[in-house]
Amino acid sequence: METVFSARAVTKFYDMGEVRVHALRGVDLELFAGEMMVLLGPSGSGKSTLLNILGGLDRASAGTVQYRGFDITQAKDRELTQYRRKHVGFVFQFYNLIPSLTAIENVAAVTEIADHPMKPAEALELVGLTDRMHHFPSQLSGGQQQRVAIARAIAKRPSVLLCDEPTGALDSETGVVVLEAIDRVNRELGAATAVITHNADIARMANRVVHMSNGLVSHVEPNENRRSPRELHW
Amino acid sequence: MLAALDRKLLRDLWAVRGQVLAIAFVLGAGIATYVMAASTLDSLQRTQARLYREFRFPDLFAGLKRAPVSVLARISAIPGVTNVEARVAAPANLELAGYGQPISGQIISLPRGPGQFNLLHLHAGRLPESGRDREALVSDGFAKAHKLQPGVTLKVTINGRRRVLEIVGVASTPEFIYQLAPGSIVPDFKTYCVVWMNADTLEGAYNMTGAFNQVAATLERGARTEDAVMALDHILRPYGGLGSHGRKDQISHRYLSEEFKQLTIMSTMFPAIFLSVAAFLLNVVVGRLMATQRGQIATLKAFGYPTSAIVVHFLKFTLVIVVFGVALGIAGGAWMGGGLSRLYMDVYRFPYLDYSIRPSVIAVSLAVSIAAAATGTLFSVLRAARESPAVAMQPANPGRYRRSLFEASWFSQPTRMIVRNIERRPIKSLLSIGGVAMSTAILVLGGFWTDAVDFMVFAQLRRAQLDDITVTFIGPVSIRALYSLTSLPGVTYAEPTRSVPARFRFEQRTYRTALQGLEPEGRLRRLLNKQLEPVQLPAEGIVLTDHLATMLGIRPGQILTVELLEGSRAIRQVPVTGLVSEYIGVSAYMRRDTLNRFLREGDSATGAFLAVDPPQIPSLYQRLKAMPAVAGSAERAQVLRSFYETLAAQMLTFAFFNTILAAAIAVGVVYNTVRISLSERSRELASLRVLGYTRGEVSYILLGELMILVFVAIPVGLVFGRGLSWLMASSAQTELFRVPFIIEPSTYALSALVIAIATVVSALIVGRKVNHLDLVEVLKARE
Structure with missing residues (x-):
């Protein structure tokens, strides 16, 4: 299997005045092509920091992260922007849609600057929102907004999809719909997907579950029996 | 120890310091215009009032041809008049070694003994000693313009005779705060000078021994100036009185009042506009700044702070900005006001300046700013505080x-x-x-x-x-004098003019200014309409500056009463035949030949406009200076x-x-x-x-x-x-x-x-x- 990300001895600390807070203390991790990985751990375990570094939003203090042979820890700001633009799809806990753009326009905002994007309508169809294409974010429910966010993330046909607590702000029923969308995208587009959650049930939809605590990967647990989100309960 | 909220306040302010600074600047700029204008005007007016008091500026003034000193007793007897002082004043041409241009001036006799009015403020040197007929004082504006110190000599031509005077002191008085050469519209300290010398000397030189040609008086509180003016005019008429007047028509006072009027307008309009713009912006900007604090407001409410405490907290926030802005504005305004006042002092010969900012100016600045900022804050904060904390924190x-x-x-x-x-x-x-x-x-x-x-x-x-040069004669001269001017080298063309002081009356309104007689087809002095096109002078009738017509409330076609204050002292009814547009000064015009007839005089002039070949101007000055009939000349x-x-x-x-x-x-x-x-x-x-x-x-x-x-x-x-x-x-x-x-x-x-x-x-x-x-x-x- 092709390795998309390869992280080696990644550390990250924040200097908060006189105290140095270690968010990551030497993480080694791979993400493989087409894989669905769930990052599980309590808050403060370093999940988000790791995801932000993988996504080119933050820089490691030490260690290397290779994306298909490209060392993003050494990349310049401009290169990171291009990296995010071409290869990474993001889904956030609070959706972060542009309120002044309709669903389809939110997606178009990304396809306009991507190299080989799908049509915005196509991306919305993948998340089951064809009938809501021309609604503004204020006219959509939380789950619908998150599905627009997923459509926006995948419309550029990214090689990686990074989701930080995508269901964190949703009730479980809506959460399932959103996870289904992520699952479908992962299966149909083959984007390597990393989902952060602190909900152990969600982990059952992954190929691999990475447990994190205290800034380290505590153990990696392969999941032979990958479940569909429909079968999850929490 | 600061309360936690206050510490938060300081940090929040620091976090948005760029905006705090920008808002304070906007507000400060608005306040600064107000402080600058108000303090300048206040200071100038206070200084004027103090000078008038300390240096005893009189209430009544009159000029005349010549009257014996015995007439003074009759003037003292006018009801309401308290003190009277007479003196001799003479026009003169001056020469200063090393300065090529003509200088005109006025020589004034010093009182024998301590004076009563227009006391002198000595800037340098001393008063002339009695019996020393070469000693003189000069006005401080002139001394400053030429950097003169006591000890310098000055050549003076009085009554056609030249003398050499030694400057022993530099002085100023309230009657020459605004120093204007006769007939000019702006002060020029280089070419106009007031000279004071001992009475005996001047009276001797000007053939005025035992006589006077200027008189001033103070009036009792409550006495009507108009009554005193009439009585004084009556007494002086046989002695060639040129019309007496109150402070209102005293040249320096009048110009000063007009300038203050102008400054009042500028210092009301500009700050009113600026301050309202600044207040409006402050209101808007503070409101928007507060709107960005929505999450914080919710958090504070969640902690259990009551809305009132939150409002007070954010009011403090804006208050800090306001106080900072107002302080900036007052400091800036005071600095600019000081600079502006000094500039005014260069023109107004004040010996000192009482620069001050009234507390009410500061109070108004604060009140306007606080009101604008507080309403902006209240509106936004209350709106944010109305939301339930749970919703607002989402x-x-x-x-x-x-x-x-x-x-x-x-x-x-x-x-x-x-x-x-x-x-x-x-x-x-x-x-x-x-x-x-x-x-x-x-x-x-x-x-x-x-x-x-x-x-x-x-x-x-x-x-x-x-014209290139305006020549003023010592008095009315025959038109033949013009021919001698025309023959001077460099003069390509000359045009005569006759100017006479006059009082204009329409209904109950009067105004005193010069009536000028011009040539009908004048090439060097033209009257213009609003579009700046030349207007022809009619053979009969009078043409007024549009502003004068407005002040008198008269329209073309109506009849104006003109009282000539010289010569025949004729009072005539003259139709207003037209208006001319002039932006500087206020005058009335008629054809010179018509004016000559009015004055029952022959073909005469009091001045001339000259067109001159530019390279010849300096040498022409020398020749003009030597001509006894020429009182002064000014270059455009x-x-x-x-x-x-x-x-x-x-x-x-x-x-x-x-x-x-x-x-x-x-x-x-x-x-x-x-x-x-x-x-x-x-x-x-x-x-x-x-x-x-x-x-x-x-x-x-x-x-x-x-x-x-x-x-x-x-x-x-x-x-x-x-x-x-x-x-x-x-x-x-x-x-x-x-x-x-x-x-x-x-x-x-x-x-x-x-x-x-x-x-x-x-x-x-x-x-x-x-x-x-x-x-x-x-x-x-x-x-």
């Missing part, structure tokens, strides 16, 4: 948007975002446009002043007065120079300070508009950055909106500025000046340019902040 719901009326299918998503954002909050967009437009408008107002002054000069000195170029050095300098400095402040306001407004926009939208913009938008693409969304707003605001501001200028021009109408409503295209262009530069600079500063958007932080942050 990320704000996505704002409701709709498709814009002005969008095309080919718009990129960022462009769509820009137009929808502008349209979604029309009030906010309008306020931003309004703020930028107001700054543009006050820039236009500042520039208008310069254009107006230039146009005044253009009209007066390039269209109406076309010199008049132009002194105009720009004195009156124009004051107005233009005032306008310049205002332009600087307008620019400060413009920068503050534009910066705040875009800076607050950034805080309101940082989450959106950071999301786009995460999605792979470059800094440039994200900046486009933010700054594109600003550009559109500014683009709309500039023309609105130019129109608005034109309106303000019109308002200013129509209220700045005094006897000294009528401010023409003229705005050059360059003023519009410059105003627009300043706003454009302010926009670019603000965009660059804020653009840097876009570069430093913390992507991770913004995604986590809830508001």
Whole structure:
């Protein structure tokens, strides 16, 4: 299997005045092509920091992260922007849609600057929102907004999809719909997907579950029996 | 120990220090104009009042040909008159070694013993000792202009005879605060001088022993000046009285009053406009700044702080900005006011200046600012505090948007975002446009002043007065004197003029000024209409400056009563046959031959306008100086120079300070508009950055909106500025000046340019902040 990300001895600390807070203390991790990985751990375990570094939003203090042979820890700001633009799809806990753009326009905002994007309508169809294409974010429910966010993330046909607590702000029923969308995208587009959650049930939809605590990967647990989100309960 | 909330306050202020500074600047600029104008005017008026008191400025004045000292007893007996003092004053030509141009002056006799009125303030040296007939004092403006010290000598021609005087002192008095050579419109300290010398000497030289030709008096409190004037005129008539008058018509006092009137208008209008603009902006900006604090307000409420405590907390926040801004404004205003006052002092010969800022000025500054800031704060904070804390702490719901009326299918998503954002909050967009437009408008107002002054000069000195040298004779002379002028080398053409002091009356209104007799087809002195086209003088009747007609309430076709204050002292009924447009001074005109007939005199003149071959001007001066009939001569170029050095300098400095402040306001407004926009939208913009938008693409969304707003605001501001200028021009109408409503295209262009530069600079500063958007932080942050 092709390795998309390869992280080696990644550390990250924040200097908060006189105290140095270690968010990551030497993480080694791979993400493989087409894989669905769930990052599980309590808050403060370093999940988000790791995801932000993988996504080119933050820089490691030490260690290397290779994306298909490209060392993003050494990349310049401009290169990171291009990296995010071409290869990474993001889904956030609070959706972060542009309120002044309709669903389809939110997606178009990304396809306009991507190299080989799908049509915005196509991306919305993948998340089951064809009938809501021309609604503004204020006219959509939380789950619908998150599905627009997923459509926006995948419309550029990214090689990686990074989701930080995508269901964190949703009730479980809506959460399932959103996870289904992520699952479908992962299966149909083959984007390597990393989902952060602190909900152990969600982990059952992954190929691999990475447990994190205290800034380290505590153990990696392969999941032979990958479940569909429909079968999850929490 | 500071309370936790107060510590938060200080840190919050520090976090938005760029905006705090920009708001304080806008407010400070508004306050500064007010403080500058109010303190300058106050200080000048206080100083004038104190000088009049300390140096005893009299109430009644009269000039005459010659009267014996015995007449003084009759004057003292006029009811209401308390003190009387007489003196001799003589026109003179002066020569100063090393200064080629002609100097005209007035020589005044010093009182024997301690004087009663117009006491001298000695700036240097001493008084002439009695019996020393070579010793003299000169006026301080002249001494300063030529850097003269006691010990320097001066050649003086009195009554055709030359003498050499030694300057023993430099002095000033309240009667010459505004020092004007007869017939001129602006003070020129280089070419006009007041000289004081011992009475015996001057009386001897001027054939006035035992006589006087000027008298002044003080009146009892409550005595009517008009009654005293009539009584005095009656007494002096047989002695060639030239008409007595109260303080109102004393030259220095009158010009000073008119200038103060002008300054009052400027110092009311400019600050009123600036302060209301600043208050409006303060209100808007503070309101928007508070709106960005929504999450914090919710958090505080969740902690259990009552709404009132939260309101007080944020009021403190704005109060700090206000106090900072007001302090900045007062300091800046005092500094500029001091500078402006000193500039006025150069023209008004005040021996000292009581510079002060009234406490009420500071109180008004604070009150206006606090009111504007407090309402802005209250409105926003209360609105945020009304939300339940749970809702307010959530990320704000996505704002409701709709498709814009002005969008095309080919718009990129960022462009769509820009137009929808502008349209979604029309009030906010309008306020931003309004703020930028107001700054543009006050820039236009500042520039208008310069254009107006230039146009005044253009009209007066390039269209109406076309002579190179104006010659004033010692009195009425036969027209034959003109022929001798024409024959002087360098003089290419000469035109006579007859000027006589006159009192004009229509209904109950009177006005005293010069009546000038001009040649009907004059080439060197032309009367102009509003369009600056020459107006022909009719054979009969009188033509008035339009402002004089307004003051007298008379229209062409009506009959004006003209009382000539010289010679025949005839009182005539004359039809007003036309009006002429003049921006400087107030005069009345008729044909010289008609005026000669009025005065029952032959073909005579009191002055002449000369066209001169420029290279010959210096040598012509020498010849003019030697002519006994010539009392003085003035070069147009010199008049132009002194105009720009004195009156124009004051107005233009005032306008310049205002332009600087307008620019400060413009920068503050534009910066705040875009800076607050950034805080309101940082989450959106950071999301786009995460999605792979470059800094440039994200900046486009933010700054594109600003550009559109500014683009709309500039023309609105130019129109608005034109309106303000019109308002200013129509209220700045005094006897000294009528401010023409003229705005050059360059003023519009410059105003627009300043706003454009302010926009670019603000965009660059804020653009840097876009570069430093913390992507991770913004995604986590809830508001």
